[in-house]
Amino acid sequence: MTDMTIDPLKQMEKDSARTYNQGLTPLNPPHKSLIRLNNGIIAVILVIAAMIAESFIRGELPLAIGAITGPMAVFAVIIFTVLPGRIYRRWGYDMGDEQLRILRGYLWRTDTIVPFNRIQHIDVAQGPMQRMFGLSTLIVHTAGTHNSIVALPGLAPQDAESMRDTIKDHIRQDMI
Amino acid sequence: MTDGLPETTVHPVTQSDVDSDPAASRLSSHDTGFRHLHPLSIILKSAAAIGQNLIAIVILYFSVFDRNIVYTGLVALALSTFIITVMTLFWWRFTYQVGRREIRIKSGLLRRNSRSIPYDRIQDVSLEQKLVSRLLGLATVKLETGASVGEDGKLDALLLADASALRDRLHDYKSRITADADATDGATGLPEKQERKPLFAMDNRRIFIASLFNFSFILLAIMAAVVQNLDFLLPEEIFSLKYWASEFDEQIIINALSMSARFIWAIGALFMLVAVGLLGGIIRTFIREYGFRLDRVDTGRPGFRRRRGLFTLTDMVMPIHRVQAAIIKTGPIRSHFGWHHLQFQSLASDGSGERDHSVAPCANMKEIDAILAETDIASLSDELEFHHVHSALWWRDTLLWTAVILSISVGHGLLLHSAAFALIILAIPVVIVKYLNWCHHQYALTETHLFVRRGWWRRKLTILPLHKVQTVDIAQSPLDHPLDLSSLTIGIAGGSTVAPLQIKDIPVSLASSLREKLI
Numbered sequence: 001m002t003d004m005t006i007d008p009l010k011q012m013e014k015d016s017a018r019t020y021n022q023g024l025t026p027l028n029p030p031h032k033s034l035i036r037l038n039n040g041i042i043a044v045i046l047v048i049a050a051m052i053a054e055s056f057i058r059g060e061l062p063l064a065i066g067a068i069t070g071p072m073a074v075f076a077v078i079i080f081t082v083l084p085g086r087i088y089r090r091w092g093y094d095m096g097d098e099q100l101r102i103l104r105g106y107l108w109r110t111d112t113i114v115p116f117n118r119i120q121h122i123d124v125a126q127g128p129m130q131r132m133f134g135l136s137t138l139i140v141h142t143a144g145t146h147n148s149i150v151a152l153p154g155l156a157p158q159d160a161e162s163m164r165d166t167i168k169d170h171i172r173q174d175m176i
Numbered sequence: 177m178t179d180g181l182p183e184t185t186v187h188p189v190t191q192s193d194v195d196s197d198p199a200a201s202r203l204s205s206h207d208t209g210f211r212h213l214h215p216l217s218i219i220l221k222s223a224a225a226i227g228q229n230l231i232a233i234v235i236l237y238f239s240v241f242d243r244n245i246v247y248t249g250l251v252a253l254a255l256s257t258f259i260i261t262v263m264t265l266f267w268w269r270f271t272y273q274v275g276r277r278e279i280r281i282k283s284g285l286l287r288r289n290s291r292s293i294p295y296d297r298i299q300d301v302s303l304e305q306k307l308v309s310r311l312l313g314l315a316t317v318k319l320e321t322g323a324s325v326g327e328d329g330k331l332d333a334l335l336l337a338d339a340s341a342l343r344d345r346l347h348d349y350k351s352r353i354t355a356d357a358d359a360t361d362g363a364t365g366l367p368e369k370q371e372r373k374p375l376f377a378m379d380n381r382r383i384f385i386a387s388l389f390n391f392s393f394i395l396l397a398i399m400a401a402v403v404q405n406l407d408f409l410l411p412e413e414i415f416s417l418k419y420w421a422s423e424f425d426e427q428i429i430i431n432a433l434s435m436s437a438r439f440i441w442a443i444g445a446l447f448m449l450v451a452v453g454l455l456g457g458i459i460r461t462f463i464r465e466y467g468f469r470l471d472r473v474d475t476g477r478p479g480f481r482r483r484r485g486l487f488t489l490t491d492m493v494m495p496i497h498r499v500q501a502a503i504i505k506t507g508p509i510r511s512h513f514g515w516h517h518l519q520f521q522s523l524a525s526d527g528s529g530e531r532d533h534s535v536a537p538c539a540n541m542k543e544i545d546a547i548l549a550e551t552d553i554a555s556l557s558d559e560l561e562f563h564h565v566h567s568a569l570w571w572r573d574t575l576l577w578t579a580v581i582l583s584i585s586v587g588h589g590l591l592l593h594s595a596a597f598a599l600i601i602l603a604i605p606v607v608i609v610k611y612l613n614w615c616h617h618q619y620a621l622t623e624t625h626l627f628v629r630r631g632w633w634r635r636k637l638t639i640l641p642l643h644k645v646q647t648v649d650i651a652q653s654p655l656d657h658p659l660d661l662s663s664l665t666i667g668i669a670g671g672s673t674v675a676p677l678q679i680k681d682i683p684v685s686l687a688s689s690l691r692e693k694l695i
Contacts, residue, residue: 105651108653109651113695121292125289142646143670147667
């Protein structure tokens with residue numbers, strides 16, 4: 001992740017006027033492609049569903065061709081082209097000395113802080129699609145009921161594992 | 177399908193973690209790395225899964241296959257083979273490792289998961305033996321940490337000897353750290369004569385007062401259930417109108433249908449409903465709270481001991497160090513008479529698995545103060561300065577709701593009947609309730625505690641010691657962006673997922689500075 005100085009996205013993150021994730025560490029760039037792939041699948045499903053719904057409704061009511069599929073196709077194009085970049089650049093994490101901070105969300109934004117000594121156990125997980133892009137998810141479990149599972153996707157596997165080991169050292173016998 | 181995939185976690189630490197401790201030798205004598213569960217567990221789990229699908233097969237036998245035993249047998253065979261194959265694959269991919277300070281569990285066919293559970297975080301180890309596993313000499317180890325969603329660690333199943341060795345190892349580790357730990361269980365067997373004055377107890381009069389605020393329609397539900405299940409005892413005609421029509425005099429029916437009689441009927445029905453609700457509340461409260469008594473126990477770790485119940489007596493010990501927060505509930509009428517309900521938010525795994533940690537169902541503030549004084553949770557004081565949240569909490573919702581109601585009433589008024597315009601009246605109670613709820617949403621922060629008030633009808637005051645904060649979230653919805661507002665959500669151990677502790681609609685900058693103080 002150090003040799004990405006030419007990456008325009010990285011440049012953009014450095015530009016203070018356009019810092020979307022408040023200068024935190026961005027996720028591994030392949031994660032953007034993963035979001036795009038996921039959104040693409042959703043987009044295809046949505047368009048197909050719209051076409052089916054339209055053909056059903058057109059049997060019952062007089063409706064212009066594309067009255068449902070058209071807007072849905074526009075929406076599908078948006079979530080495939082525009083959204084992945086925006087979602088990706090809002091993601092950010094920061095491994096502090098005592099706490100993990102995770103920033104996420106484009107429209108619904110969330111900013112979570114988990115103190116290391118509150119963490120109960122740690123998972124490193126990898127789904128089949130993540131494996132294609134060489135990514136891992138770090139999942140920390142706290143004792144809290146709300147938000148007891150905080151997941152940080154889109155990390156390089158070795159980063160996720162080194163983060164896990166850092167956090168593990170902070171878990172001590174201070175009981176909840 | 178799963179071969180050749182890169183292992184998610186190849187770990188350099190593992191070798192040094194194991195075996196350096198002599199106590200681990202019993203467990204990791206065969207291999208130093210990851211171990212599988214006992215192979216017999218495949219059969220156990222497959223049998224359970226096949227058993228669950230037996231009903232489906234029986235249904236198929238009678239429906240699709242038209243009682244053709246050959247087809248059904250083939251399908252059953254295919255299903256069993258499939259289940260056993262999957263279970264074998266799961267078994268093959270499920271490995272665990274008992275380290276010096278942690279247990280590692282790797283699992284998952286496609287989605288590989290590698291979990292590490294530090295011993296320090298394990299609250300409770302339990303062995304479970306169902307009948308079949310007892311016959312096979314196996315045992316399931318359940319590891320309970322504080323995390324209350326999902327299971328934390330389950331080894332299903334090991335040889336009983338291995339399982340108890342694992343438990344002993346964990347216990348040894350625990351007792352080395354806290355020599356005087358796990359004495360809480362012994363507290364239940366306290367000699368009765370030594371008992372001091374209870375911290376809080378309720379006599380029948382107090383239980384009756386409590387029950388008045390415990391309006392419950394459970395009786396109605398029970399009656400409905402009884403009618404549904406025992407309807408073969410009732411005469412068949414009871415649900416037919418003609419039967420009733422013949423039972424009543426014609427004149428009564430005509431009267432009943434007249435306007436004033438209907439009104440009286442409605443009032444009567446409402447009255448009955450209230451009476452049934454009250455009665456249900458009284459019965460339920462007495463069954464649950466009868467003989468309520470709260471003591472402080474000091475053997476082992478200090479805790480609260482609560483006994484209550486009419487038919488099933490429950491006896492529960494809550495260690496004080498596990499109390500996360502105090503919740504004081506009340507309502508507009510209840511608080512007028514000075515009654516409050518004190519609950520503790522505690523970890524879900526306490527005692528007999530009872531989730532309700534109510535310690536004073538109906539108490540005045542003085543009694544509550546006395547209970548809180550035993551914990552490290554501060555009570556309400558006069559110098560506390562409560563802050564309101566941003567007024568957008570009520571006017572924004574009000575605007576949205578009014579717009580919805582307005583469009584509905586205008587739409588129906590124009591299209592259906594002009595009387596539908598009157599639907600707009602519905603907006604008035606909405607506005608009032610939203611406003612009152614905003615008035616009662618307040619927070620106060622001291623050096624050590626956070627106080628949050630919510631709700632006008634169901635008033636809830638949460639008192640949270642700052643060192644019990646687990647996570648803090650700042651969330652912004654799209655509606656929050658123009659006003660630069662945000663909601664602060666605080667994760668506490670135990671309690672409900674649906675209604676977490678939240679301070680709603682405060683400016684983002686304020687939320688960030690609050691968070692600085694909370695963590």
